[in-house]
Amino acid sequence: MFIYNPEKFASLYASELGQQIWTFLTLPENVARLETASELSKPAVEGIEEQLLEAFREDVLADRVKQMIGHMVRQILEQRGWVLDQGDVKVQSVPFMKAARYRRPDWFTFHAFRNTSDPRDIAITDRRQNAPLPVGVRWTYYATFASPIKAAVAFGVRDLGQLRQQVHANGYQRVRVERMLRRA
Secondary structure, X not given: OXXXXXXXXXXXXXXXXXXXXXXXXXXXXXXXXXXXXXXXXXXXHHHOHHHHHHHHHHHHOOHXXXXXXXXXXXXXXXXXXXXXXXXXXXXXXXXXOXXXXXXXXXXXXXXXXXXXXXXXXXXXXXXXOOOOOOOOOOEEEEEEEOOHHHHHHHHOOOOXXXXXXXXXXXXXXXXXXXXXXXXX
């Protein structure tokens, strides 16, 4: 059971629309969608935008309603053990333009760089600026990740603890990302 403290959204939350949105957001399948988007290092609301539009149509387009939804989502995820990672992340969708991204408190943020002459050669470090990358190679920034799912799927890293130790000891960890599918 989730508890919502509406604070500055008290009057909107007390309305029929506010109550319906809270009920919608706390449905188990929608909480799972919020968490799945967060696991993928995406803003949480990206996981429910289609369902929100289907259920509430233009009622969710008002700025104050979107702000309340974000406020509600934050409290739901915090009660599930998530913490705010970054606010005002650009979202390419309707109804949201910016939203918050959440992470697990034990996650550590990594930055991946690609070798410009061999895009399968990746160097992973803990810094984006002034990263201590291998010399003799030109590197370009590729991605930021913190979730174990992204680490495993995108970079073949199964043990984030071991990766963190290697990065701490050497400044970076080099991995080779092979093709997942081959031509027929």
